[in-house]
Amino acid sequence: MKFKLPETTKNWTSLVGATIALVALFIVIFLLFLTLAFDQGGSYLGLLIYILLPAILFAGLLMIPIGMLRKRKQLKDAGVQEFIEKPLPFIDLNNQRHRNAFGIFIVGTVIFLFISAFGSYEAFHYTESVSFCGETCHNVMKPEFVAYQNSPHARVKCAECHVGEGVDWYVRSKLSGLRQVYKVIIDDIPKPIATPIQHLRPARDICEKCHWPQKFYSRTIRTSRHYLRDEENSEWDIDLVMKVGARFDALGLDEGIHWHINPDVKIEYVSTDDKRQDIPWVKYTNLSTGKVEIFESQDDPLEEGELSSLEIRLVDCIDCHNRPAHNYNPPEFFINTAITAGDISIDLPEIKSIATEICSEVYSTTDSALLGIKSGIEEFYSENYPEVIEENNDVLQKAITSIQNQFQKNIFPEMKVRWDAYPINIGHIKSKGCFRCHNDNHISESGKVISRDCNLCHTINSQGPPDNMMTTSINESLVFVHPGDDVEQEDWEESLCSDCHEGNGP
Ligand code: HEC
Ligand code: HEC
Ligand code: HEC
Ligand code: HEC
Ligand code: HEC
Ligand code: HEC
Known part of the structure; x- marks a missing residue:
């Protein structure tokens, strides 16, 4: 048949x-x-x-x-x-x-x-896998992928933050993913990729899956080593107690930095620029008492009627933690790291200064940057300290390799990504960060001020060169002494740290 x-x-x-x-x-x-x-x-x-x-x-x-x-x-x-x-x-x-x-x-x-x-x-x-998100379009996603691998979230999948749970966000993310794949194919991805990401899922949905407010953190000690731009690369250490939570666990979120996400607290703000850096208006509502306080910038107030045309945003985790997985460090910090780790010898005169300067230049490709770093540093030493090349070339070459490695972890010329492409909202040195609101300039009708008191968020427990540290007991604070001899107290009191430190600043 x-x-x-x-x-x-x-x-x-x-x-x-x-x-x-x-x-x-x-x-x-x-x-x-x-x-x-x-x-x-x-x-x-x-x-x-x-x-x-x-x-x-x-x-x-x-x-x-x-x-x-x-x-x-x-x-x-x-x-x-x-x-x-x-x-x-x-x-x-x-x-x-x-x-x-x-x-x-x-x-x-x-x-x-x-x-x-x-x-x-x-x-x-x-x-949903990290290799799909991070590696498939590796040119485009390289900065995010590399920084992610060096972040505390290196084992959290991209999709756990960028998509989260639930079918609706899954579908939304796939639709927007299709559009992005198309944009990669026609080479229409902006360089650098613009942030804040529009339509990002509210961070509290996402972050609180792993970090829930009931389990917020006690105060932490934060230590850092800095090296100055002098001939000796003088070390300057700073130890802070960061008031992440309240002084006593029993107080929960009643005080301290995470007070902003206390369930009884609602803080909203508007910004007049697309990076959310200029914040002229802040509203605080106490949800348990119903009390409302509106703080307005005195130097830079909103114009009449401007408020209604701006988006009012509720403060959530990423208004402070906007770089939890993709933090691009500036050269002075990654050079500090490499010196502290022992990869760059502190015996190389002026290495902090010259390495920072060369890494801050703008390069068009990673390859040209790596060559530029090597030749720039070799030239500097042969002109200024020829004895280093003659007697200590091994140490110099090791330092160069380390600077190149750090550069590749933090700066991505092809995508025009480096520290100054993305302001960081935590802290207040390389960008305004907390000082967007906490600048003693936002005042409410009842006369309250969003404070810039140096002890509001942390106490400085020790500071100075390692052989001559100033110290105080815990819960006391030293008055900040700016590293080095050039910056006086009135300089940093009268301006924001970022006024000097922003962009290619120190
Ligand atoms: C811990 C959560 C988290 C993880 C994990 C994470 N991201 Fe992000 N990502 C963020 C946040 C938060 C932003 C900043 C959003 C903003 O500023 O609007 C961001 C921004 C981005 C951006 C915009 C450009 C930039 O550099 O800011 C891209 C692209 C991106 N992520 C890709 C990825 C990829 C690829 C992975 C995995 C390899 C990943 N992310 C893993 C939280 C995360
Ligand atoms: C899938 C779980 C998960 C999600 C989602 C997640 N994290 Fe984390 N987070 C972690 C883990 C794990 C660590 C590392 C803990 C450690 O080092 O002790 C961490 C560490 C951190 C740290 C401490 C970093 C440090 O330097 O020690 C911060 C801050 C943080 N996360 C913020 C966030 C924010 C903001 C979000 C949301 C955008 C988020 N996390 C989403 C799991 C997660
Ligand atoms: C959108 C504006 C805004 C930003 C950005 C902001 N804050 Fe605040 N913060 C406030 C307001 C409003 C208050 C309450 C002021 C008052 O009533 O005295 C406050 C209060 C505080 C307090 C005191 C809480 C208490 O009562 O114990 C701390 C600590 C604090 N902020 C830390 C920070 C840190 C750290 C950052 C940056 C990572 C930051 N804030 C960023 C608006 C902001
Ligand atoms: C007002 C700014 C602000 C907001 C809003 C905020 N944080 Fe934080 N958070 C901080 C600061 C500042 C630190 C301390 C950073 C440091 O030590 O360098 C911190 C530390 C942390 C840590 C590490 C704690 C530790 O012990 O090391 C985690 C985890 C964290 N935050 C998660 C979150 C999550 C999740 C949210 C949202 C629900 C959130 N934060 C909202 C400012 C904020
Ligand atoms: C609104 C909160 C807030 C206020 C007010 C504040 N700081 Fe900070 N400061 C922070 C946070 C958050 C960090 C940690 C940044 C990070 O994690 O990188 C920090 C870090 C620092 C560091 C450490 C830098 C480093 O890398 O070692 C110094 C020094 C410092 N602050 C000095 C000051 C001085 C001086 C003042 C007063 C003019 C001040 N701060 C006011 C929140 C604050
Ligand atoms: C008038 C300009 C100016 C202001 C304002 C200023 N700084 Fe600096 N800062 C400098 C200069 C210049 C250096 C480099 C000093 C050196 O390396 O010899 C520096 C270096 C530093 C370093 C060491 C950096 C490194 O390379 O490791 C820290 C930390 C620092 N400043 C913190 C702050 C803080 C915190 C504030 C705000 C309270 C602040 N600075 C305000 C000019 C300024």
Whole structure:
């Protein structure tokens, strides 16, 4: 008995469709076998197996009924009686051809559903994976991916912060992902990628999954080493107690830095620039007493009626923690790190100063930057300290390698990403940060001020050169002494730290 299929299946569209689908299926199975058997394959193979090939497979399958419908119409137009009598497709299980086709259809559907269930599960995991987000478009995402790997969140998946739980955000993120893939293909990604990210999921949804306010933190000690730009690279240490939480756990979020996210506290603000750096208006509502306080900038107030045209934003985690996973450090800080770690020798005269200066220059590519760093530093020493090259070249070369490594972790010329592309909202040195509101200049009608008191957020417990530290007991604070001899107390009292430190500043 010959195996026969309905007349309508005999057309080129269906045939080509079926062939495409079969070939695609075969390749998927083959590649899947390869990845499973050899545990190989990167993000590109994933893109092929879980997205491109299934799309082709599906398109092929779709061509089969399309071809059949068209053939049906042709047969009808040609006057074939059967199709004139029954213009719509029908299934007659008494007809052997129909039975065959129906059987193939049922078996095919079961296999197809099974594979797509498996496939969509894998596709879900794959498109949520760090390698898909971070590596597939590696040129574009390199800065975020590299900084992420050096962040405290290196083991938190990109999607856990950028998508979160729930079907609606999943779908939204895939739709916006499609648009982004298209933009990468037509090379229309802004450099650097603009932030704040519009339509980012509210951070409290996301962050509180792992860091919930009931379990907020006691005060922490924060220690740092700095090196000055003098010949000796003089060390200057600063130890702070950061008032992350209240002084006593029992006080919960009643005081301290995380008071802003106390469930009874609502702080809203408007900004007049697209990076949320200029904040002229802040509203504080105490949800338990209903008390409202509106603070307005005295130097830079809103104009009459301007408020209604601006978006009022509720303070959440990322109004302070806007770089939790992608922090691009400025050169003076990453050079400090490399010196502290012992990779750059402090015996190289002026190394802090020259390394910072060279890394602050603008380069067009990473390669030219790496070459520029090497030749710039070698030139500097051969001109100013030739004895270093003669006697201590090993140490100098080790320092150069370390500076190059640090540069590559923090600065990404191809995407125009470096510390000054993204203001950091925590702290107050390289950008205004907390001082956007806490600048003694936002005053409410009742005369309250959002304070810039140096002891509001932290106490300085010790500071100075390691052999001559000023210290005080815990919960007391020293008056800040600016590192080095050049900056007097009135200089930093009368201006914001970022006025000098912003951008290529020290
Ligand atoms: C701990 C949470 C977290 C994780 C994990 C995370 N991000 Fe982010 N990401 C953020 C936040 C917060 C921002 C800043 C949003 C803003 O300023 O509007 C951001 C910003 C970005 C930006 C905008 C450009 C920039 O540098 O600010 C990109 C692109 C990005 N992330 C990609 C990724 C990729 C890729 C991964 C995984 C390799 C990842 N993110 C992992 C929280 C996270
Ligand atoms: C999936 C869980 C998860 C999510 C979501 C998450 N984090 Fe974290 N976070 C962690 C882990 C794990 C650490 C590391 C803890 C440690 O080092 O002790 C961490 C550390 C931190 C730290 C301390 C950093 C340091 O220098 O020690 C901060 C601040 C932080 N997260 C903020 C955030 C913010 C803001 C968000 C939301 C945008 C967020 N996290 C989302 C798991 C998460
Ligand atoms: C959008 C404006 C805004 C920003 C940005 C902001 N704050 Fe505040 N902060 C306030 C307001 C308003 C108060 C309450 C002032 C008052 O009533 O005295 C406050 C109070 C505080 C308090 C005192 C809480 C208490 O009662 O114990 C601390 C500590 C604090 N902020 C730390 C910070 C830190 C650290 C940053 C930066 C990481 C920051 N703030 C950024 C608006 C802001
Ligand atoms: C007003 C600014 C502000 C807001 C809003 C804020 N934080 Fe923080 N957070 C800070 C500062 C400042 C620190 C201390 C940073 C440091 O020590 O360098 C901190 C520290 C942390 C730490 C580390 C604690 C530790 O013991 O090391 C975590 C985790 C954290 N925040 C999570 C969150 C989450 C989650 C939210 C939102 C629900 C949030 N923060 C909202 C300013 C803020
Ligand atoms: C509104 C809160 C707030 C106020 C007010 C404040 N600071 Fe800070 N300061 C911070 C935070 C938050 C950090 C930590 C930044 C970080 O995690 O990188 C910090 C860090 C510092 C550091 C450490 C720098 C380093 O890297 O070692 C110094 C020094 C400092 N502050 C001095 C001052 C002085 C001086 C004043 C008074 C003019 C002041 N602060 C007022 C919040 C504040
Ligand atoms: C008048 C300009 C000016 C102001 C204002 C200023 N600084 Fe500085 N700061 C400098 C200069 C210049 C250096 C470099 C000193 C050196 O390396 O010899 C420096 C260096 C530093 C360093 C060491 C940096 C490193 O390379 O490790 C810290 C920390 C610092 N300043 C903190 C602050 C803080 C905190 C404030 C605000 C309270 C502030 N500065 C305000 C000019 C200023």
